[in-house]
Protein backbone atom coordinates (compact mmCIF):
# COMPACT_ATOMS: atom_id res chain seq x y z
CA UNK A 1 0.00 0.00 0.00
CA UNK A 2 2.76 2.41 0.85
CA UNK A 3 4.94 0.86 -1.81
CA UNK A 4 6.32 3.57 -4.04
CA UNK A 5 4.49 3.39 -7.32
CA UNK A 6 5.74 5.06 -10.48
CA UNK A 7 2.89 7.53 -10.21
CA UNK A 8 3.77 8.36 -6.63
CA UNK A 9 7.36 8.99 -7.64
CA UNK A 10 6.16 11.34 -10.37
CA UNK A 11 4.09 13.28 -7.90
CA UNK A 12 6.79 13.63 -5.31
CA UNK A 13 7.79 17.20 -4.36
CA UNK A 14 11.35 18.02 -5.37
CA UNK A 15 12.34 21.22 -3.75
CA UNK A 16 9.77 23.07 -1.69
CA UNK A 17 8.53 21.52 1.49
CA UNK A 18 4.79 21.36 1.67
CA UNK A 19 2.93 23.77 3.85
CA UNK A 20 2.24 22.49 7.33
CA UNK A 21 -1.27 21.25 7.97
CA UNK A 22 -3.31 23.38 10.29
CA UNK A 23 -4.70 21.47 13.26
CA UNK A 24 -7.42 19.00 12.31
CA UNK A 25 -10.23 20.99 13.81
CA UNK A 26 -9.73 24.02 11.62
CA UNK A 27 -10.00 21.78 8.55
CA UNK A 28 -13.17 20.28 9.97
CA UNK A 29 -11.47 16.92 9.77
CA UNK A 30 -11.76 16.01 13.41
CA UNK A 31 -13.68 12.83 12.96
CA UNK A 32 -13.95 11.60 16.51
CA UNK A 33 -16.93 9.29 16.51
CA UNK A 34 -17.13 8.52 20.17
CA UNK A 35 -18.21 11.58 22.09
CA UNK A 36 -16.31 12.02 25.33
CA UNK A 37 -18.07 10.32 28.14
CA UNK A 38 -19.94 7.79 26.07
CA UNK A 39 -18.32 5.03 28.08
CA UNK A 40 -18.75 6.85 31.34
CA UNK A 41 -16.41 9.46 32.63
CA UNK A 42 -12.85 8.41 31.81
CA UNK A 43 -11.53 10.62 34.58
CA UNK A 44 -13.27 8.28 37.01
CA UNK A 45 -10.41 5.86 36.51
CA UNK A 46 -7.83 8.50 37.42
CA UNK A 47 -9.76 9.44 40.52
CA UNK A 48 -10.45 5.87 41.52
CA UNK A 49 -6.81 4.96 41.44
CA UNK A 50 -6.04 7.99 43.53
CA UNK A 51 -2.77 8.59 41.82
CA UNK A 52 -3.83 11.98 40.56
CA UNK A 53 -5.58 14.87 42.19
CA UNK A 54 -9.24 15.00 41.27
CA UNK A 55 -9.33 16.43 37.75
CA UNK A 56 -10.21 20.09 37.51
CA UNK A 57 -13.66 20.09 35.94
CA UNK A 58 -14.22 17.21 33.58
CA UNK A 59 -12.61 18.48 30.41
CA UNK A 60 -12.01 15.22 28.57
CA UNK A 61 -9.44 16.91 26.32
CA UNK A 62 -7.23 18.16 29.13
CA UNK A 63 -3.79 16.62 29.23
CA UNK A 64 -3.07 15.90 32.88
CA UNK A 65 0.45 14.69 33.22
CA UNK A 66 0.64 11.61 35.37
CA UNK A 67 3.18 11.77 38.21
CA UNK A 68 4.81 8.63 36.82
CA UNK A 69 5.29 10.27 33.42
CA UNK A 70 8.05 7.97 32.37
CA UNK A 71 6.87 4.71 30.95
CA UNK A 72 4.94 5.95 27.96
CA UNK A 73 7.44 8.05 26.06
CA UNK A 74 6.05 10.46 23.48
CA UNK A 75 8.46 11.56 20.77
CA UNK A 76 6.98 14.58 19.02
CA UNK A 77 9.44 14.41 16.12
CA UNK A 78 9.95 17.79 14.49
CA UNK A 79 6.89 19.25 16.20
CA UNK A 80 3.17 19.69 15.56
CA UNK A 81 2.14 18.63 12.07
CA UNK A 82 5.29 16.54 11.61
CA UNK A 83 5.32 13.46 9.42
CA UNK A 84 5.86 10.99 12.26
CA UNK A 85 5.38 11.05 16.02
CA UNK A 86 6.21 8.03 18.15
CA UNK A 87 4.96 6.45 21.35
CA UNK A 88 7.22 3.98 23.07
CA UNK A 89 5.98 1.72 25.87
CA UNK A 90 8.94 1.48 28.14
CA UNK A 91 8.67 -1.01 31.00
CA UNK A 92 10.94 -3.82 29.82
CA UNK A 93 11.18 -5.52 33.24
CA UNK A 94 7.52 -6.52 32.90
CA UNK A 95 7.59 -6.96 29.11
CA UNK A 96 5.94 -3.56 28.79
CA UNK A 97 2.90 -4.39 30.87
CA UNK A 98 0.62 -1.38 31.33
CA UNK A 99 0.26 -0.18 34.89
CA UNK A 100 -2.70 2.05 35.77
CA UNK A 101 -0.33 5.05 35.64
CA UNK A 102 0.73 4.06 32.15
CA UNK A 103 -2.91 3.76 31.05
CA UNK A 104 -3.34 7.38 32.06
CA UNK A 105 -0.12 8.34 30.29
CA UNK A 106 -1.41 6.59 27.18
CA UNK A 107 -4.53 8.74 27.32
CA UNK A 108 -2.31 11.84 27.48
CA UNK A 109 -0.26 10.57 24.54
CA UNK A 110 -3.36 10.07 22.41
CA UNK A 111 -4.63 13.55 23.30
CA UNK A 112 -1.27 15.03 22.42
CA UNK A 113 -1.35 13.25 19.09
CA UNK A 114 -4.83 14.64 18.40
CA UNK A 115 -3.63 18.15 19.24
CA UNK A 116 -0.31 18.04 17.40
CA UNK A 117 -1.74 16.20 14.41
CA UNK A 118 1.21 14.29 12.94
CA UNK A 119 0.49 12.36 9.76
CA UNK A 120 1.55 9.08 11.37
CA UNK A 121 1.83 7.80 14.93
CA UNK A 122 4.07 4.77 15.39
CA UNK A 123 3.43 2.88 18.62
CA UNK A 124 6.09 0.47 19.74
CA UNK A 125 7.52 -1.24 22.82
CA UNK A 126 11.01 -1.20 24.29
CA UNK A 127 13.33 -4.18 24.59
CA UNK A 128 11.95 -6.40 21.86
CA UNK A 129 8.39 -6.74 23.19
CA UNK A 130 5.35 -4.76 22.09
CA UNK A 131 3.17 -4.99 25.20
CA UNK A 132 2.19 -7.84 27.55
CA UNK A 133 -1.17 -6.26 28.40
CA UNK A 134 -2.35 -4.97 31.72
CA UNK A 135 0.21 -5.31 34.48
CA UNK A 136 -1.37 -8.18 36.35
CA UNK A 137 0.44 -7.50 39.61
CA UNK A 138 -0.59 -3.84 39.70
CA UNK A 139 -4.11 -4.66 38.55
CA UNK A 140 -4.49 -7.13 41.39
CA UNK A 141 -3.31 -4.55 43.87
CA UNK A 142 -5.19 -1.54 42.55
CA UNK A 143 -8.48 -2.75 41.10
CA UNK A 144 -9.19 -6.30 42.35
CA UNK A 145 -10.31 -5.96 45.97
CA UNK A 146 -11.12 -9.13 47.91
CA UNK A 147 -14.85 -8.40 47.97
CA UNK A 148 -15.15 -9.33 44.27
CA UNK A 149 -16.20 -5.77 43.45
CA UNK A 150 -16.28 -5.16 39.70
CA UNK A 151 -15.95 -1.34 39.92
CA UNK A 152 -12.21 -1.22 39.25
CA UNK A 153 -12.44 -3.49 36.23
CA UNK A 154 -15.30 -1.45 34.83
CA UNK A 155 -13.44 1.83 35.33
CA UNK A 156 -10.32 0.44 33.64
CA UNK A 157 -12.36 -0.96 30.74
CA UNK A 158 -14.19 2.34 30.26
CA UNK A 159 -10.95 4.28 30.45
CA UNK A 160 -9.06 2.10 27.97
CA UNK A 161 -12.03 1.82 25.60
CA UNK A 162 -12.26 5.61 25.61
CA UNK A 163 -8.52 5.98 24.96
CA UNK A 164 -8.33 3.35 22.22
CA UNK A 165 -11.45 4.66 20.48
CA UNK A 166 -9.87 8.10 20.40
CA UNK A 167 -6.74 6.60 18.90
CA UNK A 168 -8.77 4.78 16.26
CA UNK A 169 -10.90 7.83 15.45
CA UNK A 170 -8.09 10.39 15.40
CA UNK A 171 -7.24 11.58 11.90
CA UNK A 172 -3.58 10.55 12.33
CA UNK A 173 -2.75 7.16 10.80
CA UNK A 174 -1.53 4.91 13.63
CA UNK A 175 0.77 1.94 13.23
CA UNK A 176 1.49 -0.74 15.84
CA UNK A 177 5.13 -1.71 15.33
CA UNK A 178 5.22 -5.15 16.93
CA UNK A 179 8.39 -6.92 17.99
CA UNK A 180 7.88 -9.92 20.29
CA UNK A 181 4.63 -10.32 22.19
CA UNK A 182 1.41 -8.34 21.86
CA UNK A 183 -0.61 -10.20 24.49
CA UNK A 184 -3.90 -9.54 26.24
CA UNK A 185 -4.40 -5.79 26.43
CA UNK A 186 -1.31 -5.46 24.21
CA UNK A 187 -3.22 -7.28 21.47
CA UNK A 188 -6.16 -4.96 22.08
CA UNK A 189 -3.88 -1.94 21.72
CA UNK A 190 -2.48 -3.36 18.48
CA UNK A 191 -5.95 -3.77 16.97
CA UNK A 192 -6.82 -0.16 17.82
CA UNK A 193 -4.10 0.96 15.40
CA UNK A 194 -4.81 1.36 11.71
CA UNK A 195 -1.96 -0.95 10.67
CA UNK A 196 0.17 -3.62 12.28
CA UNK A 197 3.78 -4.22 11.32
CA UNK A 198 5.36 -7.39 12.71
CA UNK A 199 8.97 -8.44 12.83
CA UNK A 200 9.76 -12.17 12.50
CA UNK A 201 9.09 -13.79 15.87
CA UNK A 202 6.36 -11.31 16.76
CA UNK A 203 3.11 -12.82 17.96
CA UNK A 204 -0.34 -11.65 18.88
CA UNK A 205 -2.37 -13.46 21.49
CA UNK A 206 -5.64 -12.69 23.15
CA UNK A 207 -4.94 -14.43 26.44
CA UNK A 208 -8.08 -13.08 28.08
CA UNK A 209 -9.97 -16.39 28.10
CA UNK A 210 -7.00 -17.99 29.84
CA UNK A 211 -7.24 -15.20 32.42
CA UNK A 212 -10.95 -15.85 32.99
CA UNK A 213 -12.23 -12.65 31.39
CA UNK A 214 -13.38 -11.34 28.03
CA UNK A 215 -11.80 -8.45 26.15
CA UNK A 216 -12.31 -5.23 28.10
CA UNK A 217 -10.70 -2.60 25.91
CA UNK A 218 -12.92 -2.89 22.82
CA UNK A 219 -10.53 -5.38 21.25
CA UNK A 220 -13.02 -8.19 20.60
CA UNK A 221 -15.21 -6.16 18.28
CA UNK A 222 -12.19 -4.62 16.57
CA UNK A 223 -10.66 -8.05 16.05
CA UNK A 224 -13.84 -9.29 14.37
CA UNK A 225 -13.77 -6.25 12.07
CA UNK A 226 -10.21 -7.04 11.06
CA UNK A 227 -10.09 -10.84 10.77
CA UNK A 228 -13.79 -11.67 10.45
CA UNK A 229 -16.14 -13.15 13.01
CA UNK A 230 -15.03 -16.76 12.67
CA UNK A 231 -11.31 -16.14 12.99
CA UNK A 232 -11.92 -13.70 15.85
CA UNK A 233 -13.95 -16.30 17.71
CA UNK A 234 -11.18 -18.83 17.18
CA UNK A 235 -8.48 -16.48 18.46
CA UNK A 236 -10.55 -15.38 21.44
CA UNK A 237 -11.98 -18.76 22.44
CA UNK A 238 -8.74 -20.70 22.29
CA UNK A 239 -6.36 -17.85 23.09
CA UNK A 240 -4.40 -18.93 20.05
CA UNK A 241 -0.91 -17.57 19.50
CA UNK A 242 -0.95 -15.92 16.09
CA UNK A 243 2.50 -15.78 14.53
CA UNK A 244 3.51 -13.61 11.60
CA UNK A 245 2.45 -16.13 8.92
CA UNK A 246 -0.97 -16.61 10.37
CA UNK A 247 -1.38 -12.89 11.03
CA UNK A 248 -0.61 -12.14 7.39
CA UNK A 249 -3.06 -14.81 6.21
CA UNK A 250 -5.82 -13.42 8.40
CA UNK A 251 -5.18 -9.80 7.49
CA UNK A 252 -4.01 -8.94 10.98
CA UNK A 253 -0.50 -8.03 9.84
CA UNK A 254 0.00 -5.45 7.10
CA UNK A 255 3.79 -5.52 6.77
CA UNK A 256 6.48 -8.00 7.76
CA UNK A 257 9.85 -6.62 8.75
CA UNK A 258 13.10 -8.10 7.41
CA UNK A 259 15.13 -10.15 9.94
CA UNK A 260 17.59 -7.41 10.78
CA UNK A 261 15.20 -4.53 11.41
CA UNK A 262 12.86 -3.64 14.24
CA UNK A 263 9.25 -3.10 13.26
CA UNK A 264 9.46 0.61 14.18
CA UNK A 265 12.58 1.27 12.10
CA UNK A 266 11.09 -0.56 9.15
CA UNK A 267 7.82 1.37 9.12
CA UNK A 268 9.50 4.71 9.72
CA UNK A 269 11.79 4.13 6.75
CA UNK A 270 8.87 3.09 4.61
CA UNK A 271 6.89 6.20 5.51
CA UNK A 272 9.88 8.50 4.96
CA UNK A 273 10.54 6.90 1.60
CA UNK A 274 7.00 7.63 0.52
CA UNK A 275 7.01 11.17 1.93
CA UNK A 276 10.64 12.25 1.50
CA UNK A 277 10.23 15.93 2.23
CA UNK A 278 7.48 16.40 4.74
CA UNK A 279 3.93 15.48 5.67
CA UNK A 280 1.24 15.38 3.00
CA UNK A 281 -1.88 17.33 3.93
CA UNK A 282 -3.91 14.57 2.33
CA UNK A 283 -2.79 11.78 4.66
CA UNK A 284 -4.95 12.85 7.57
CA UNK A 285 -8.07 12.85 5.39
CA UNK A 286 -7.93 9.21 4.36
CA UNK A 287 -9.61 7.79 7.45
CA UNK A 288 -12.46 10.24 7.02
CA UNK A 289 -12.70 9.23 3.35
CA UNK A 290 -12.97 5.50 3.96
CA UNK A 291 -15.42 6.06 6.83
CA UNK A 292 -17.49 8.63 4.91
CA UNK A 293 -21.19 8.01 5.35
CA UNK A 294 -22.16 9.49 1.99
CA UNK A 295 -20.80 10.55 -1.37
CA UNK A 296 -21.44 14.13 -0.28
CA UNK A 297 -19.02 13.70 2.62
CA UNK A 298 -16.35 12.33 0.30
CA UNK A 299 -16.89 15.18 -2.15
CA UNK A 300 -16.59 17.70 0.68
CA UNK A 301 -13.30 16.19 1.80
CA UNK A 302 -11.99 16.27 -1.75
CA UNK A 303 -13.03 19.90 -2.06
CA UNK A 304 -11.08 20.77 1.11
CA UNK A 305 -7.88 19.88 -0.73
CA UNK A 306 -8.70 21.02 -4.25
CA UNK A 307 -6.53 23.85 -5.58
CA UNK A 308 -4.80 24.27 -2.24
CA UNK A 309 -1.02 24.80 -2.12
CA UNK A 310 -0.09 21.11 -1.89
CA UNK A 311 -2.44 20.17 -4.69
CA UNK A 312 -1.20 23.02 -6.91
CA UNK A 313 2.40 22.09 -6.18
CA UNK A 314 1.99 18.43 -7.08
CA UNK A 315 -0.21 19.19 -10.03
CA UNK A 316 2.31 21.62 -11.53
CA UNK A 317 5.11 19.17 -10.90
CA UNK A 318 3.25 16.40 -12.71
CA UNK A 319 2.38 18.73 -15.60
CA UNK A 320 6.00 19.80 -15.98
CA UNK A 321 7.07 16.20 -16.28
CA UNK A 322 4.74 15.53 -19.19
Ligand SMILES: CC[C@@H](C(=O)O)C(=O)SCCNC(=O)CCNC(=O)[C@H](O)C(C)(C)COP(=O)(O)OP(=O)(O)OC[C@H]1O[C@@H](n2cnc3c(N)ncnc32)[C@H](O)[C@@H]1OP(=O)(O)O
Pocket residue numbers: 093094095097131132133134135136137181183184185186207208211213214215216217
Ligand atom coordinates in the same frame (compact mmCIF):
# COMPACT_ATOMS: atom_id res chain seq x y z
C1 LIG B 1 -8.09 -6.27 29.30
C2 LIG B 1 -6.70 -6.69 29.28
C3 LIG B 1 -6.22 -7.39 30.51
C4 LIG B 1 -7.13 -8.49 30.81
O1 LIG B 1 -7.28 -9.36 29.97
O2 LIG B 1 -7.64 -8.49 31.93
C5 LIG B 1 -4.84 -7.94 30.36
O3 LIG B 1 -4.12 -7.56 29.52
S1 LIG B 1 -4.34 -9.08 31.50
C6 LIG B 1 -2.65 -9.40 31.09
C7 LIG B 1 -2.60 -10.34 30.00
N1 LIG B 1 -1.24 -10.62 29.66
C8 LIG B 1 -0.62 -11.76 30.00
O4 LIG B 1 -1.18 -12.61 30.64
C9 LIG B 1 0.80 -11.88 29.50
C10 LIG B 1 1.66 -12.50 30.55
N2 LIG B 1 3.04 -12.57 30.09
C11 LIG B 1 3.50 -13.52 29.27
O5 LIG B 1 2.80 -14.37 28.76
C12 LIG B 1 4.98 -13.53 29.03
O6 LIG B 1 5.59 -12.78 30.04
C13 LIG B 1 5.40 -12.91 27.66
C14 LIG B 1 4.83 -11.53 27.44
C15 LIG B 1 4.97 -13.87 26.54
C16 LIG B 1 6.95 -12.80 27.63
O7 LIG B 1 7.53 -14.06 27.94
P1 LIG B 1 9.07 -14.16 28.35
O8 LIG B 1 9.88 -13.45 27.34
O9 LIG B 1 9.36 -15.59 28.59
O10 LIG B 1 9.22 -13.30 29.68
P2 LIG B 1 8.73 -13.70 31.16
O11 LIG B 1 7.46 -14.45 31.11
O12 LIG B 1 9.87 -14.36 31.87
O13 LIG B 1 8.42 -12.28 31.78
C17 LIG B 1 9.48 -11.43 32.24
C18 LIG B 1 8.96 -10.66 33.43
O14 LIG B 1 7.84 -9.87 33.01
C19 LIG B 1 6.74 -10.13 33.89
N3 LIG B 1 5.49 -9.94 33.15
C20 LIG B 1 5.19 -10.39 31.94
N4 LIG B 1 3.97 -10.02 31.60
C21 LIG B 1 3.45 -9.33 32.62
C22 LIG B 1 2.21 -8.70 32.88
N5 LIG B 1 1.23 -8.67 31.97
N6 LIG B 1 2.05 -8.07 34.06
C23 LIG B 1 3.04 -8.04 34.99
N7 LIG B 1 4.25 -8.62 34.80
C24 LIG B 1 4.44 -9.26 33.64
C25 LIG B 1 6.94 -11.56 34.30
O15 LIG B 1 6.20 -11.84 35.45
C26 LIG B 1 8.43 -11.60 34.54
O16 LIG B 1 8.69 -10.98 35.77
P3 LIG B 1 9.83 -11.53 36.74
O17 LIG B 1 9.49 -12.96 37.01
O18 LIG B 1 9.77 -10.67 37.95
O19 LIG B 1 11.11 -11.40 35.96
